[in-house]
Amino acid sequence: MPITPTPPRPLVLASSSRYRLELLQRLQLPLTVAVPAVDETPQPGEAPRALALRLALAKARAVAQQQPQAVVIGSDQVADLQGSSLGKPGEHARAVAQLQRMRGQEVVFHTAVAVVCLDSGFEQLDLAAVRVRFRDLQDAEIERYLRAEQPYDCAGSAKSEGLGIALLESIDSDDPTALIGLPLIRTCRMLRAAGLVLP
Numbered sequence: 164m165p166i167t168p169t170p171p172r173p174l175v176l177a178s179s180s181r182y183r184l185e186l187l188q189r190l191q192l193p194l195t196v197a198v199p200a201v202d203e204t205p206q207p208g209e210a211p212r213a214l215a216l217r218l219a220l221a222k223a224r225a226v227a228q229q230q231p232q233a234v235v236i237g238s239d240q241v242a243d244l245q246g247s248s249l250g251k252p253g254e255h256a257r258a259v260a261q262l263q264r265m266r267g268q269e270v271v272f273h274t275a276v277a278v279v280c281l282d283s284g285f286e287q288l289d290l291a292a293v294r295v296r297f298r299d300l301q302d303a304e305i306e307r308y309l310r311a312e313q314p315y316d317c318a319g320s321a322k323s324e325g326l327g328i329a330l331l332e333s334i335d336s337d338d339p340t341a342l343i344g345l346p347l348i349r350t351c352r353m354l355r356a357a358g359l360v361l362p
Contacts (some may be wrong), residue, residue: 171359172280177226177237180316182324182344187236189347190354190361199225199237203250211243212273212290219275220288231281234357238345242319243271249319258309258320262330266300270319274341278353285357289349291341295321296332304330 174194176187184196199222205214216239223237242249244265252258272293279286308330314322321327323334323342338346351361 172282172357173230173233174354174359175226175230175233175235177222177235180238180344182317183238186340186343186345186347187350190351192354192359192361197226197229197235199223201225203239205248209248210246211241211248211271212292214248215239215241215273215275216288216290219290220277220279220286223277223279223286227279227281234278234280234285234354234359236345236350236354237277237279238275240272240274240318240344242321243273244268244319251318252315252320254315255309258315259305261320262297262300262305262309263302265297265319265321266305268297270295270297270321272318272321272342274338274344274346276346276350276353278350278357280357283358287353287356289346289353291336291338291346291349293334293336293338293342295323295334295342297330298332300330 174192176196177199179198201221218239219237223235227235249261275290277288312322312326314320338348340347
């Protein structure tokens, strides 16, 4: 009697980020999206790197609790300016203030990714750190950029895949999609380890 192959586990992105969804769709895997109910408030004294790791894992675990058979991806990005966390500005004035603080500075964007499957007991967590050097930006440049891109849902107001690239002097990373919001090299490695077949 022939053995029926086990169907692949469903893949779920635990994120409301359209940037992460667009990146993950590059892998041409069937997937769904579920928005996790996770409080993203930093804990007192929490370092930017630790915040990104904690939130990525919390998002993946929250959705995995609801869909234990699925392979769930959670991710979070925190911009780190000399140990200070910069999140999504949410509105124009905060974005201006963030970019004014970052001009001429090196900022580390910590992008964490977690992959969790409760049924199989699989859980992995990793982080890509991207070092970004900002130009010594003029206030008029900041205003033109923000009016054009409105990157208020991007950590540190930095939308590097768009006009934000003109704000930068250099980018140093071993996982080039990490700055956009999801380190795909690490994500692919973790999905293979979880049993998914990728090209």
